[in-house]
Amino acid sequence: MALSKRQRAKVFRGVQYGIGLVVVLVLAVTADWAKIRATFFDVEVAKAMFPEVITVGLKNTVIYTALGFSVGLVVGLVLALMRLSSIRVYRWVAGAYIEFFRGLPALLIILAIGTGVPIAFPGTFFDKYTALAIALGIVASAYMAETFRAGIQAVPAGQVEAARSLGLSAGRTTTFVVVPQAFKIILPPLTNELIMLTKDSSLALFLGSTVLEYELTQFGRVALNQYRSLTPVVVAGFCYLIITIPLGYLSRYLERSTGGKKISTPESPTVEAKA
Numbered sequence: 001m002a003l004s005k006r007q008r009a010k011v012f013r014g015v016q017y018g019i020g021l022v023v024v025l026v027l028a029v030t031a032d033w034a035k036i037r038a039t040f041f042d043v044e045v046a047k048a049m050f051p052e053v054i055t056v057g058l059k060n061t062v063i064y065t066a067l068g069f070s071v072g073l074v075v076g077l078v079l080a081l082m083r084l085s086s087i088r089v090y091r092w093v094a095g096a097y098i099e100f101f102r103g104l105p106a107l108l109i110i111l112a113i114g115t116g117v118p119i120a121f122p123g124t125f126f127d128k129y130t131a132l133a134i135a136l137g138i139v140a141s142a143y144m145a146e147t148f149r150a151g152i153q154a155v156p157a158g159q160v161e162a163a164r165s166l167g168l169s170a171g172r173t174t175t176f177v178v179v180p181q182a183f184k185i186i187l188p189p190l191t192n193e194l195i196m197l198t199k200d201s202s203l204a205l206f207l208g209s210t211v212l213e214y215e216l217t218q219f220g221r222v223a224l225n226q227y228r229s230l231t232p233v234v235v236a237g238f239c240y241l242i243i244t245i246p247l248g249y250l251s252r253y254l255e256r257s258t259g260g261k262k263i264s265t266p267e268s269p270t271v272e273a274k275a
Contacts, residue, residue, distance in 0.1 A: 038229075045231040049223055056212060057219035058239050064201040064215055065243075067129060068136025069194055075137060076144030081174070083149050094145065101142035106200045110135040114207040128213050132204055140197050147189045151182035191251035195244050216240060 003011065082094035101109065113135040118124050126134070155178050163173040202217035209218065220236030 040230050040234050042227075042229050042231040045223075045227045045229050046235050048227070049219075049232060049235050053216070053219055053223075053235060053239060056214055057216040057236065058242070060204075060213060061198065061201050061215040061240075062243065063129070064132045064136065064204055065194070065198045067133035068140055068197055068201065071133050071137025072140025072144050072193075072197070073190075075141035077148050077179070079141060079145035080148030080152060083145065084152060098142050098145050101138055106136075106139045107203050107206065109138055110203050111206060113138070128204070128207055128209055131207060132201070136197055136200060139200060140193060143193055144190065147186050147193070148182065151186035152178055154185050155181045188251050188254040191247055191254060195247050195251070198240065198243050198247070 079094045079097060082090040083098075085091055085094075110132070114126065114128075114131040117126070159177055159181065160173055163177045164170070168177070201215055204215050205218035205221060214222065216236045216239050220232040223232035223235075224230065
């Protein structure tokens with residue numbers, strides 16, 4: 001007797017669950033749990049990392065991310081407005097900036113700002129916070145610019161026409177009508193950008209730092225060399241999750257609350273726009 005489409009789907013799901021269960025059982029039986037516990041979950045090593053992993057590592061990760069995001073937000077908005085400008089030179093400059101810095105790894109930008117600029121321009125010195133604010137801001141702005149552009153273009157043209165008919169200038173219309181609505185549209189992808197920037201802040205370890213400037217990755221790396229255990233890496237990973245998981249939930253909440261149709265461009269993430 002032939003199975004219906006619904007029955008075949010049910011059988012297929014059952015087979016998938018069965019295969020998954022077998023894989024889990026095989027891993028559970030063959031794994032050396034004592035060695036895993038001693039290598040990755042050494043309680044004494046984990047205890048020795050506190051509270052500095054929070055008061056130094058986690059705190060600096062949040063600071064570096066916030067600085068880079070703030071710079072990226074401002075520069076990204078300016079670049080988006082330049083891309084939409086009627087002045088051709090502005091469009092070219094913004095387009096070249098976006099394509100150039102989106103095509104480079106974040107590590108190269110951080111090294112260029114932190115070490116390359118002082119060499120190229122003697123007498124120039126950036127402390128670690130300033131260097132990371134500029135470098136991460138450049139990385140973030142190149143992506144945020146396209147997100148902003150998509151959000152601005154998603155604002156209904158009727159809103160602009162209504163504002164202009166009330167006597168607002170083009171600049172005031174953009175500042176008080178278009179940009180606020182665009183922000184609401186692009187909040188979910190901006191939250192995702194914040195998550196990616198949090199992980200990019202780990203590249204700060206390549207600039208060198210004092211103990212009080214350690215972020216989570218460098219803190220875990222130093223502890224790894226000290227204790228000869230992978231437990232510091234696990235602890236640092238959990239600390240990153242303390243930041244990124246709430247941001248992930250926030251992004252999904254914002255996506256649900258904004259609702260509407262999706263807007264997608266080849267250069268930018270998908271953003272939500274109200275119908």
